Amino acid sequence: MENREQLTNPFYFRGPLNPDDPSCPSTLVWREDLLKELLEDVYKTRYSLILGPRQTGRTTLAYQLSSRLRENVRNIVCFIECGTLGGSTEANVVDSIYSKVFQRFIEKSSEPGNEGFFDRLDSIKNHPKPQTFYELSTFLDKVLINAVGLNRIVLILDEIEAISQENLINVLSMFRAIFNSYHDRRVDPRYCVIMATTRNLTALDLGYGSPYNIAEIRNVRNFSPEQVREMLNKEHVSIEISNAFTTRLCPF
Secondary structure (H helix, E strand, O other): OOOOOOOOOOOOOOOOOOOOOOOOOOOOOOOHHHHHHHHHHHHOOOOEEEEOOOOOOHHHHHHHHHHHHHOOOOEEEEEEEOOOOOOOOHHHHHHHHHHHHHHHHHHHHHOOOOOOOHHHOHHHHOOOOOOOHHHHHHHHHHHHHHOOOOOEEEEEEEOHHHOOHHHHHHHHHHHHHHHHHHOOOOOOOEEEEEEEEOOOHHHOOOOOOOOOOOOEEEEOOOOOHHHHHHHHOOHHHHHHHHHHHHHHHOOO
16 A cells, blocks of 8 residues: 555646746646626726636636736736735835836837837836825826826736735725726726635725625636536546556545
């Protein structure tokens, strides 16, 4: 028994899977049903929640959405990981959001065909670094007004529930104000905010309703029979399962 090879589960991974990462395994199954709903939310300028318990594929789905949106060169996608921001000050949370947006604009300017893109946005490039949510909101307003030629500016915030209640309320209120200001905007670019979370932020009880009750809820559902079949049909998985049965289980 002790000399036998340990069986491994080809579908279990210790963390989320990013399809843009070269090391991403081929067992990744795209959640096309949920992606279709989320992409529709983005193009209709809706805000969304990717809602589900831990280890159900919320972050992987958010990565898939990011990858799919980046296929359109007129989109800028900012993936902001909030899981490490627990206990952070307002300035820290603001800097995390600001830095990711600023960084993506720099990266966008270096992509083929976009040479000089960022140089045309001097008002963004030279904007003072924000320290408060009000200042961050002012910066995001300036980004939207000056980023001519873009389609969508998509902010994906993962594990947003990790930040303190006070900062969470401020973040949600800021994005609510941006939504109210620009939702009916008929000129691109437009903002879209996606939050991957274990907490239903649309039902946040503050005594006057949630500032984020504008969001569409996209629940991470169980895999469909077709998706399970797709996983089982992955060539190396089928071989691995077959080998495990014939060479490692049968001897028992």
